[in-house]
Amino acid sequence: MTDRIADIWGQRTPHARGTSWPVRLDQHLEEGVAESDVQRWVQSACVLCSNGCACDIAVKDGRMVGVRGRTDDVVNHGRLGPKGLYGSWQWNGRDRLTRPLIRENGELVETDWDTAMDRIVQRSRQLLDEVGSSSHGFYTSGQLFLEEYYTLGVIGKAGLGTPHMDGNTRLCTATAAAALKESFGSDGQPGSYTDIDSCDALFLFGHNMAETQTVLWMRVLDRLHGPDRPRIVAVDPRRTKVADAAVESGGVHLAPLPGTNLALMNGLVNQLITQGWVDEEYVSAHTLGFEELARTVEAYTPEKVSEICRVSPDDLRRAAEIFGTSERVLSTVLQGFYQSHQATAASCQVNNLHLLRGLLGRPGCGVLQMNGQPTAQNTRECGADGDLPGFRNWQNQNHIDQLAELWNVDRLVIPHWAPPTHAMQIWRYVEQGSIDFLWISATNPAASMPELPRIRNILGREDLFVVVQDGFPTETTEFADVVLPAAMWGEKQGTFTNADRTVHLSEQAVEPPGAARSDLDIFLDYARRMDLRDRDGEPLVKWHDPESAFEAWKECTRGRLCDYTGLSYDKLRGGSGVPWPCNAENPDGSDRLYSDGVFPTAPEVCESYGHDLLTGGATPPTNYQAERPDGRAFLKTAEYTPAPDAPSDEYPYICTTGRTVYHFHTRTKTGRGRQLRKAAPEPWVELSPGDAEALGVDEGDLVRVESRRGAMEAPARIGRGRDGTVFLPFHYGYWDTGAPDRQPTAANELTQTEWDPVSKQPLFKVSAVRVTKLAPGQRCAPAPTTTASAPHDPATVPATRGDQGAETREDPGVADPPGQVPSPEHTPGVPQPVLPHAARRS
Amino acid sequence: MHLPVYVGLLDSSLRSLADAFRQVSDGHGEEPDVEYLCQVLARQVDEQLEALTPVVRRYGENREQEPERLRATGLESTRSGGVGLLRDLQDLYMLGSFVDMTWTVVGQAAQGLRDRELLQLVDACEQDTTRQLQWLQTRIKQAAPQALIAAK
Incomplete structure (x- = not known):
């Protein structure tokens, strides 16, 4: 038995490079509950970080009483982290919202669903009549299931036609999506967690993996305790466990001054180029923009970088050498880059390091632009974060037509006349009063948004109508006009996709408390009461439960990079989660993308025509087409500029x-x-x-x-x-x-x-x-x-x-590791290049 | 030779543009992205002015004989509200376009004079101006529907 509060990562199961990560079954039950007391084990996956560990929920007498890892799953091989073990079900039954609430004479009072929903619909209709759909804003989450996001996306985009829909994923994972779009043409994680098993060097950029994805860090630790261990390079201003590991493994800990990541990255790329650690053949055949990249980073010598970032020039050279000379390099990126200054440019430079050396699409060679939340990937792909569903491009008329046909609506209803409104701008419009209807689902902005005094003022604005849908009373429900009690994990069914594209099914284990309903049922109810219709007068939303919503979503992804058409609820039951793209030709899913160095940058498929990374100015479509990307990736960066809100004498x-x-x-x-x-x-x-x-x-x-x-x-x-x-x-x-x-x-x-x-x-x-x-x-x-x-x-x-109740059972080696998922030679949904190979190498 | 007339025009319109970026930055502090990026772009224009100095020294700049109507007028003051932001960004766009075409005209002269140094400068600066205009266009497109339809 292990106390996994004290021993966060549990016991080691070391293994050698290129071999499978051994299994370890982690199990934790409520105090006083023995394994023989468990009446049912219900399949699910953990939602307390973006790693997506598969698990089974223990049920006894209609209550969740424990959890164990699934040994046959490709993500966690049986393990769970402390949050999963001690936080996944323990909230069960405590302090929950069980009845809808409405504000009467300034106070929130209990009511029934009809009254609460009618009040929402009444206000919604009134504003649509008086102002139009621009009066409606939706602020959602990285915690709901795929089926719920897609339903919300269709309601917003094909029903109401509002461009104002985003998630708290804007706070955690927006840069991952943006960096992938800028470099590779589309969102979609290139690498796989399996790359940890065979890399020779591991770079963690602003990623405290030891705390944010503990099970992934166990995978790293098991390499570090085995033979031929990888060298670690950590970029983090704090002395994290990752930084300790970097020093111990013979790597480097770089601690740049916060806000200077881009200068550091420009310096690393500068070293790769000046030291000749560039695969020229790969660069000329598979990328565009090398000359401009080289010009931009030219000034960022180790000495100049040292001045800006306050890191030693020798440490920078050493880190560049490890990247430049290791056979197989894996990089991961997270909030230290995403939530900092010049986030997208700095994260694109990580992609560039790999493109320059051609270290992509092979075992041990990959990029993991990580997510912060368990279902953030679904917010991004289902159209609940502003992007159009199925990684479609809002500037591409054909993509809009595909959606109009799928949903059977007029294409002009679908908001595509401007970039979708990002969360920070939605809040600004609410502040200015041009959005008067704000529906917040499964997130707590009154604690998680920046500058809370401002957020409280905005939420307290008199004319604003606020709907909050959550499982608990929070800082945000205090401001609501209507509170809707939502079912949570284990109380509803649905699927979600983790940071390395692996899709899991999470089954309903127990009944939701009181009158609480699943978020899907709430959205479906709103669509019904609003009488949202398609072009033939039929109900716009044609599904009625999680599985039928999943089937509808599959059609939306057909032929796209995030192809789900080869998946079904039945296929996801038992066994392992499956990474997309998964279709008829690739029924077992895809471990990593871009093995042949062909990317989804062709204008007809790309999710974005890209931006200037300094300003965010959008590249005009004609300029994009004129570059003839033809499957080549973009090498993009920007010059470093000092961050806003720089330290001063007053705020040092x-x-x-x-x-x-x-x-x-x-x-x-x-x-x-x-x-x-x-x-x-x-x-x-x-x-x-x-x-x-x-x-x-x-x-x-x-x-x-x-x-x-x-x-x-x-x-x-x-x-x-x-x-x-x-x-x-x-x-x-x-x-x-x-x-x-x-x-x-x-x-x-x-x-x-x-x-x-x-x-x-x-x-x-x-x-x-x-x-x-x-x-x-x-x-x-x-x-x-x-x-x-x-x-x-x-x-x-x-x-x-x-304390005593923290005891967790760990059983290493109780089963064989799950089998490898294949990596397709050519990535589904990506067109083959048109230009002959010789022309691509000009 | 009338190149000095256009070198003078370039110099004065760049100054107007840098000032205008700063004015919009100061006047729209409640739009943090506009506030910050306008400062960054003002500094970018300052750098262009600095790079132009040797050209001014070489060809001189002729301002005296330049008819008033050929000058680019800067912003007088910034406006408030959603539509006000839109108009201010549009004024910046007009000023930026004027600068863009002025670089083009000077670049044509540089071609004729086979002045490699000036050609290089025009090439680099025109790219920056294009980036400025693209950002303005993107931000205007984003702001327009809400300002014109839903703003109170």
């Missing part, structure tokens, strides 16, 4: 925000799991030893962190970060503690309303702040000691551990 520190391993988002689930809550009960402020000394702050002292926009207060952890940088965990809002006017604890009180010009992802990771000591501490800061928030001086702080 740079503040970054992030996660801890024990919580997810605003803790609505993980904060209700006893082990997780105990491991990281309250917020903290992480200071470097040097900064703490200068400020006269000791471990546990109460400090105030303040930007030009707002402030938060919490005890100080004297950590291991770099001087000049302050770290705040973003999980801690007010649903369990009180109100922001008592003691502000949310990191987002002080973050800024500013975003990347291409992906429109907000800049959570660069806020200029000042730090003041408020009072001496009574005890140590409540920050975990097991991870990046470990204290500088371990002797001063008791170690984080679980």
Whole structure:
């Protein structure tokens, strides 16, 4: 038995390069429940990070009482992380919303579904008549199922015709999608988790994998404990476990000043080019834009980069050498890049490193532009985040016609006259009053959006009608005119797709509490009550349950890169999840994409014609066509510019925000799991030893962190970060503690309303702040000691551990590893090149 | 030779454009992307002005005889609200287009004079101007429907 609070990654199962990752079955049951007490095991996959670990839910007497990993699944080979073990079902039955609520005389009161839905429909109809569909905004999630997003997407795009629909995926994964579109023409993860099993070097760019995707990190650790281990390079301003591993493996830890990633990346690409670590044949046959790339990065010598980023020039050279000379390199990218300044350009430079060396589409050679949330990929592909369903291009009239035909609606209804409205702009329109109807589903913007004082003002605007659909009362439901109680994971059926394109089915294990309904049923009910019709007067939404919604979605993906037509609920039952594209020719799915170096950049299939990475200006379609991309990838970057909200005398520190391993988002689930809550009960402020000394702050002292926009207060952890940088965990809002006017604890009180010009992802990771000591501490800061928030001086702080109820069974080697998924030689949905090979190499 | 007339025109219209980017940045602080990018682009134009200095030195710039009507007029003040933003961005677009064509005219003269240095400069700067115009067009297209249909 293992305490997986103390031992986050569990026991090792080392293996050699190129061999299969051994199985380890992880299982955790509620205290007092024995395995023989479990009446049913119900198939699902975990939704507490983007990794997508397959699991079975234990059910006893109509309650969820435990969880175990599925050994035959390609994603996790039986393992689960601490959030899955201690937070996936423990919230079950606590504090739930069980009846619809409506606001009467300023108070939220219980009502029935008819009354609540009629009130929504009445307001919706009135605004459509008076103003039109531009008055409606939808802000959704990275937590719902594919079927729910697609239904919402069709309602918004073919029913109402509003361009204002986006998800909180804008805050977490928008840059992944944008970087893939800019480089390869379309969203779609090139690499696979299996690349970890055979790489020689692993680069993690702004990705604290050890905390954000613990099971993926177990996979890395098992390589690091085996023979011929890979070298790790970590780019992170904090001394994370990943950074420790980088140093121990003979790699490099680069800790650039927050906001300078692009300068660092331009420097790495500069080294690759000047040192001659470029596969010229691959570059000339499979890419466009080398000359301009080389010109742009020319000025970024190690010395210049060192000045901007404050990293040693030798470390930069060493990192470039590891990338340039290792046989097989895998890179992963996450929030350290996505939520920072010049996010898309910096993330595209990761793609460029691989394109320059031709390290794509082969075992151990890949890029993982990661996601933050479990179902973010579905928000992106189903049309719930603004992009059109099936990775279609809003500027391509043929793509609009395909959708108009599929949905049997007038093409002019489908919003495609301008780029879909991104979340930050939706909130601006709400602020200005041109959106008066805002429907928020499965997300908690009153804790997770940047600059919370502003968000609270917006949500409190008098004329605004707010619908909030959630499983729990949150900071956001406080502002609602109508609250709809939603069923959650285990209480409904649906599918979702993880960061390496693997699709899982999650079955319903138990009944939802009270009158709560699935999000799908709520959206279907709205469509019915609004009487949304197609061109022949038939109901627009022709499905009625998860499986029929999935079948409808399959038709939408036919022939596209994200082809689901080879999948079905039956196929996803038992056995492993399956990565798309999966169609008749590739019935077992596709492990990695682009084996032949042909990308979906042909104008007739690409999802976007691309943007200027400095400004976000859209490339005109004719310019794009004139480049004749013909399946070649784009080598794009931009010049580095200093970040907005730069430190000053008044606000001398740079503040970054992030996660801890024990919580997810605003803790609505993980904060209700006893082990997780105990491991990281309250917020903290992480200071470097040097900064703490200068400020006269000791471990546990109460400090105030303040930007030009707002402030938060919490005890100080004297950590291991770099001087000049302050770290705040973003999980801690007010649903369990009180109100922001008592003691502000949310990191987002002080973050800024500013975003990347291409992906429109907000800049959570660069806020200029000042730090003041408020009072001496009574005890140590409540920050975990097991991870990046470990204290500088371990002797001063008791170690984080679980209690008796944390015992988890781990059984290594109980089964053979699942078989390999094939990688197609040519990627489905991608046209073969038209130009002869010789012409492509001009 | 009348090239100095156009070198002067280029110099003065670049100054107007840089000022206008700064004005729009200052006047639309509630649109953070506009505020920040207009600052970045103003600096980009400043760099063009700096790069133009040797050309001005070589050919001189002739402003005195330049009829007033040929000047590019800058922004007087910025406007407010959704439609106001739209109009300000459109004014920037007009000014940027004027600069774009002025680079083209100077570039034609550089061709005729076989002035490699000036040709190189025109080539690089025209690309930047194109990027500025593309961003303005993208942002205007995005803002237009909401400002014209739904804004209060």
